[in-house]
Amino acid sequence: MAAEPMKLNGGTCPSLETIGAFVEDRLKERERDVIAEHVATCETCYFVFTEAARARATATPQGEVVAFTPRRVPWKMVMSGLAAAAMIVLAVNVWGPFGAGNDERALTELVAAVGTTRTFEPRLTGGFAYAPVRGPVRGPNDAVSLSPDVRIKIAEIEKTHPTAPVAATAALIAGDHDRAISLLDAAARSNPNDAKLLSDLAAAYLVKAERSNSAADASNALAAANRALEIERLMPEAMFNRALALQLSGLNEDARNAWEAFLTIDDRSGWADDARARLRILSNQP
Amino acid sequence: MSDEANFLAALPVIDDVTGKVCRRHRLSATEADDFKQQVRVHFLDRNYEVLRKFEGRCGLATYVNVVVQRVFLDYRNQLWGRWRPSTEARRLGPTASLIERHVIRDGWTIEQTIEMLRVNHQIELDDRLRAFCDTLSGRGPSRRVVPEDEAVEVPSPGPAADFNVVKAERDFLAKRVMAALDRARQGLPAVQQLIVKMHFEDGVAISDIARTLHLEQRPLYRTVDQIKQSLRAAMEKDGIAGADIDALLNAPTVEWSETDRGTDTGSTTRKHASDRKGASWRQSR
Numbered sequence: 001m002a003a004e005p006m007k008l009n010g011g012t013c014p015s016l017e018t019i020g021a022f023v024e025d026r027l028k029e030r031e032r033d034v035i036a037e038h039v040a041t042c043e044t045c046y047f048v049f050t051e052a053a054r055a056r057a058t059a060t061p062q063g064e065v066v067a068f069t070p071r072r073v074p075w076k077m078v079m080s081g082l083a084a085a086a087m088i089v090l091a092v093n094v095w096g097p098f099g100a101g102n103d104e105r106a107l108t109e110l111v112a113a114v115g116t117t118r119t120f121e122p123r124l125t126g127g128f129a130y131a132p133v134r135g136p137v138r139g140p141n142d143a144v145s146l147s148p149d150v151r152i153k154i155a156e157i158e159k160t161h162p163t164a165p166v167a168a169t170a171a172l173i174a175g176d177h178d179r180a181i182s183l184l185d186a187a188a189r190s191n192p193n194d195a196k197l198l199s200d201l202a203a204a205y206l207v208k209a210e211r212s213n214s215a216a217d218a219s220n221a222l223a224a225a226n227r228a229l230e231i232e233r234l235m236p237e238a239m240f241n242r243a244l245a246l247q248l249s250g251l252n253e254d255a256r257n258a259w260e261a262f263l264t265i266d267d268r269s270g271w272a273d274d275a276r277a278r279l280r281i282l283s284n285q286p
Numbered sequence: 287m288s289d290e291a292n293f294l295a296a297l298p299v300i301d302d303v304t305g306k307v308c309r310r311h312r313l314s315a316t317e318a319d320d321f322k323q324q325v326r327v328h329f330l331d332r333n334y335e336v337l338r339k340f341e342g343r344c345g346l347a348t349y350v351n352v353v354v355q356r357v358f359l360d361y362r363n364q365l366w367g368r369w370r371p372s373t374e375a376r377r378l379g380p381t382a383s384l385i386e387r388h389v390i391r392d393g394w395t396i397e398q399t400i401e402m403l404r405v406n407h408q409i410e411l412d413d414r415l416r417a418f419c420d421t422l423s424g425r426g427p428s429r430r431v432v433p434e435d436e437a438v439e440v441p442s443p444g445p446a447a448d449f450n451v452v453k454a455e456r457d458f459l460a461k462r463v464m465a466a467l468d469r470a471r472q473g474l475p476a477v478q479q480l481i482v483k484m485h486f487e488d489g490v491a492i493s494d495i496a497r498t499l500h501l502e503q504r505p506l507y508r509t510v511d512q513i514k515q516s517l518r519a520a521m522e523k524d525g526i527a528g529a530d531i532d533a534l535l536n537a538p539t540v541e542w543s544e545t546d547r548g549t550d551t552g553s554t555t556r557k558h559a560s561d562r563k564g565a566s567w568r569q570s571r
Contacts, residue, residue: 020344020352025500036499037476040483044359050484051355053498055306056348 012264013045014038023053031234034265106157107166113153114173117146121210122203122221123240123271124169125196130270146173165197172204177211180204188224198228199238206244221245234265240275247278256282289334296337299347300329303354311358311380312407321361328357366391374418377489377537381409382418389422396423463521463530470520477501478513485510486517491539 014022014035021027022035039045107126116131146154150173157170168183184201191197205221208214225242228235243258259275259282266272304325308318329336340349369391371383381403388394388402396419403409411419464487471482477499484490484498492510496503514535521531 015339016352016356017339017341017343017349020348023352023498024344024348026344033476036480040471040476040479044356046483047359048352048355050488050490050498051307051310051358052348052352054494055303055310055351055355057494057497 012260013042014264016048019045019049019052023049023056028232030232034234034236038265103161103164103166106161106164107169110150110153110157110166110170110173113147113149117150119146119173119175120207122206122244123237124172124203125199125237126169130274132270165200168204169200172200172207177204177208181208193231195228195232195235195238198224198231199235199241202228202238202241202245206241206248209245209248215249218245218248222249236262236266236271239265240271243275243278247282252282252285289338292337293329293334296329296346296350299350300325300354303347303351307354307358311362312384314406317365321358324361325354325357328353373487374421378414378418382415385415385419386422389419459530463526463534466521466524466526467517467534469524470517473520474513474516478509481506481510482513482517485539486534486537489537489539
């Protein structure tokens with residue numbers, strides 16, 4: 001992972017370069033939120049950030065500061081009409097006939113329907129709430145243990161968004177990890193820079209690895225999570241899945257580091273409790 | 287480029303940032319020399335490790351700036367020991383912190399401190415800092431060294447007996463208000479949490495927050511109003527009195543350009559918090 005955590009005052013803080021990137025507004029939205037939350041609660045990082053930002057703000061003419069907004073990427077402006085058309089064709093193929101907006105709506109509805117029903121360890125993107133895993137779940141017949149609301153929502157998605165990434169999410173929740181992998185793999189090939197797809201692909205491989213005890217699938221999951229984190233260094237779902245993949249692969253020392261790294265970006269949620277529980281288990285192992 | 291060449295190329299930036307930090311935090315000439323050496327050693331240490339670790343995820347000048355600020359924090363901790371400036375001093379900037387340090391920690395009189403600021407730093411106090419000094423003189427210096435046989439004759443510089451009771455009440459209220467603010471803040475999105483800390487705790491002006499967090503200034507005013515409403519509702523639920531909430535949420539802000547100058551015309555600051563009705567708890571913070 002590119003973002004090396006730095007130990008400060010007994011706690012773990014982002015690296016000074018990450019704080020620098022935050023000062024310059026070079027982080028992606030999710031990373032920005034993670035660092036903002038940390039800075040708001042860590043006096044040391046708050047001091048470093050505000051003093052650096054203050055020195056920068058008072059040294060630079062205001063006009064330049066306002067005009068320089070790296071997050072508003074200039075590549076969009078230089079993209080030719082042909083490339084734009086190609087992107088549209090690609091988007092139609094990948095996201096299906098209903099567009100990304102509908103896809104997101106379907107995902108939001110699925111997230112709401114699933115609520116706190118968690119049937120596997122890995123973590124999906126889309127804002128699924130934390131819940132303890134509900135008992136051991138095995139095989140594609142798991143759908144029967146889901147609530148009617150969830151099953152209806154999954155059926156709707158399969159009908160209206162059969163090839164969209166949300167269908168992969170639905171398939172995974174329904175217990176069909178092979179279909180989820182196939183859909184996500186195809187989508188990730190078309191959108192190699194979509195960290196969410198890669199993180200979900202890691203989750204799907206992990207579900208398969210857990211159920212079939214397959215080292216190859218755990219390794220695929222690790223590769224997908226690593227790729228997701230290359231794109232989005234502090235993506236919580238991908239960090240969680242990566243740590244899980246390392247643990248499943250028996251790389252205990254690396255898994256310990258990965259869980260600790262996860263806890264640097266989230267030490268409050270239920271997912272963090274999961275991470276701490278896993279760290280405790282790992283610390284009892286050689 | 288070799289590591290040494292990288293260091294030499296970065297040295298003007300390092301020295302420039304270090305100089306600015308020394309000026310901003312009013313370091314004396316000796317302290318400034320000492321700090322400058324510490325910064326250089328930090329960059330030279332372990333075969334230029336700090337610069338070798340730089341991956342280009344931000345500009346070099348910003349990276350150097352952040353590193354120097356971090357070194358300064360360590361230096362200041364070394365200089366101050368366990369003593370920390372109050373929230374009010376932090377809100378008012380390094381000059382207020384320096385005044386507080388000499389008066390509260392070192393036991394100087396306000397007059398001695400003002401004279402030192404005038405002679406060593408060419409700073410004349412403005413209304414804002416003078417009001418802060420008045421608050422400090424109310425607290426009195428923590429210690430004054432006199433020969434033992436003269437001690438009997440020295441009147442207690444401390445406040446009246448009942449002052450401590452009132453102060454304890456204020457301290458308790460301040461803690462309660464800040465704890466309620468902290469709880470209310472946790473329910474906000476990440477960037478808003480930082481806005482709350484900067485604006486309501488440290489009194490940073492909205493224009494500076496907008497520049498720092500790369501947000502548009504006009505919508506930020508609306509966001510801050512919305513945050514105020516949600517904080518007010520949450521704190522009222524926690525049983526905090528309206529006047530205390532007002533004192534917190536309507537506290538004055540200080541523009542960075544003002545605290546950096548060390549002198550203030552008063553044009554950009556609102557009325558001092560300690561002058562406000564219901565702001566009594568602020569004086570003890």
